[in-house]
Amino acid sequence: MNLNNVSLTVSAVDMKQYPKTNFKEIAFAGRSNVGKSSLINKLLNRKSLARVSSKPGKTATINFYNIDNTMNFVDLPGYGYAKVSKAEKKKWADMIETYLNTREQLCQVILLVDSRHTPTENDITMLRYIRACCERAVVIATKCDKLSASQLNEHLSDIIKTLSLSGDDIIIPFSTVNGTGVEEFYAYIEEVLEI
Numbered sequence: 001m002n003l004n005n006v007s008l009t010v011s012a013v014d015m016k017q018y019p020k021t022n023f024k025e026i027a028f029a030g031r032s033n034v035g036k037s038s039l040i041n042k043l044l045n046r047k048s049l050a051r052v053s054s055k056p057g058k059t060a061t062i063n064f065y066n067i068d069n070t071m072n073f074v075d076l077p078g079y080g081y082a083k084v085s086k087a088e089k090k091k092w093a094d095m096i097e098t099y100l101n102t103r104e105q106l107c108q109v110i111l112l113v114d115s116r117h118t119p120t121e122n123d124i125t126m127l128r129y130i131r132a133c134c135e136r137a138v139v140i141a142t143k144c145d146k147l148s149a150s151q152l153n154e155h156l157s158d159i160i161k162t163l164s165l166s167g168d169d170i171i172i173p174f175s176t177v178n179g180t181g182v183e184e185f186y187a188y189i190e191e192v193l194e195i
């Protein structure tokens, strides 16, 4: 896949602002601070296209990244940040739901979970939404450089069990620090794009 021309085209709060392109879309969902911005930057080989911050809860828009006029990556707002008001949480949930329910170009929503932790109730809810609109679950276990190989295996089993992954579902351990998962991710994308 060619990553020479990658840009953030739209930061949308409303469906009227979604780009009018017909490219296939892969969306990324996960709780705040799970490592979503870092992962997008890593996948797109850019330092700071997506904002990375140690302060969670800042992304309240749906960000569309155009990849060489071939496909869009879509960064959904991070959920589960405790310090956000109820009204704000509802606004984010509505934004995510509207995107999932209306976007015909959407091929897959990828759920990001922290490889060190058991998925939360919010993650389980998110996966339920994903199952309603996608044929299979694709999960990325982030920050896997923070675990030893044996710890990682144990934690992956826990994630698979908690999220009830099976059959065609995919789980990819990922690290922005040592590049684990990047190749596997792009092999998956090639399958989605049928290239």
Ligand code: GDP
Pocket (backbone or CB within 6 Å): 030, 031, 032, 033, 034, 035, 036, 037, 038, 039, 051, 052, 053, 054, 056, 057, 078, 142, 143, 144, 145, 146, 174, 175, 176, 177
């Ligand atoms: P977001 O809120 O989901 O977009 O999360 P960020 O991308 O802003 O990352 C949250 C924090 O986790 C930052 O301090 C990142 O540097 C750190 N982080 C993200 N990915 C990794 C990873 O693969 N390994 C390690 N060790 N830290 C990571």
